[in-house]
Amino acid sequence: MRKLIIFGGPGIGMISASIAKDLGYYDVIGFLNDEIKIGEKVGLFQQYPVIGNSMDYLNYIEDLDVDFFIGYVGMKKEKEVFNKIINFKIPSNRYATLIHPSAIIPKGYCKIGHGVLIAPLAQLSPDTIIGDNCILLGNSFIGHNTVLDVFAHIATNAVVGSNVHIGKAVHIGSNATIKEKVNVGDFSLVGSGAVVLHDVDVNTIVVGNPAKVLKIKE
Numbered sequence: 001m002r003k004l005i006i007f008g009g010p011g012i013g014m015i016s017a018s019i020a021k022d023l024g025y026y027d028v029i030g031f032l033n034d035e036i037k038i039g040e041k042v043g044l045f046q047q048y049p050v051i052g053n054s055m056d057y058l059n060y061i062e063d064l065d066v067d068f069f070i071g072y073v074g075m076k077k078e079k080e081v082f083n084k085i086i087n088f089k090i091p092s093n094r095y096a097t098l099i100h101p102s103a104i105i106p107k108g109y110c111k112i113g114h115g116v117l118i119a120p121l122a123q124l125s126p127d128t129i130i131g132d133n134c135i136l137l138g139n140s141f142i143g144h145n146t147v148l149d150v151f152a153h154i155a156t157n158a159v160v161g162s163n164v165h166i167g168k169a170v171h172i173g174s175n176a177t178i179k180e181k182v183n184v185g186d187f188s189l190v191g192s193g194a195v196v197l198h199d200v201d202v203n204t205i206v207v208g209n210p211a212k213v214l215k216i217k218e
Contacts, residue, residue, distance in 0.1 A: 001027050003063070004096055007054055007085075008071030009033045009042045012135060016071040016117050017048060019098045026067070026096065032056055057088065067096040070115055070133050073153045073171055078187040079203070082151050082169040085133065092132060113150070125162070143180065155192070167202065187217065
């Protein structure tokens with residue numbers, strides 16, 4: 001059984017820990033977190049210790065039995081978080097890909113990168129491409145011929161139509177819908193329940209039905 005270290009904590013971190021446990025071939029040894037004190041426990045029912053801050057992965061990188069998972073999202077600091085993780089000196093094949101057995105993936109028809117999380121009942125259509133370190137939460141749907149760039153996050157029940165391009169470090173909120181043939185620019189955020197009918201520029205927050213620009217991020 002391989003060992004797994006998760007960057008993060010409550011929320012996405014615990015979701016990834018639970019899926020890793022369900023898969024049965026990872027022993028989660030702890031979290032790396034920059035805000036929770038070392039030694040404190042994460043989780044209510046299953047608990048895992050914080051074993052260091054994010055840069056302490058360097059203490060484990062030489063152990064080839066250890067894999068890593070990026071278990072957090074950027075939200076309004078997408079670019080900051082993205083720039084942080086791309087500077088980690090972790091080989092791509094050391095990022096754990098965590099796909100729940102109930103996820104619906106057409107075998108042989110999709111390309112899935114390293115360090116990807118696909119939660120229970122998430123569904124991919126044929127000819128989808130999922131970049132490294134993407135997160136797809138429960139019941140999310142990705143339409144055919146759609147591309148998710150690296151570190152994109154698709155929240156619960158979100159629907160991404162066909163022939164869509166989701167840029168790097170984009171966050172698509174719960175219950176949002178992205179119309180077919182739409183491009184969502186890098187580091188943008190689509191609010192919960194938003195219905196996106198047109199392209200979204202980079203560094204932009206859109207909300208509502210139909211989605212409108214709320215803010216251009218600095």
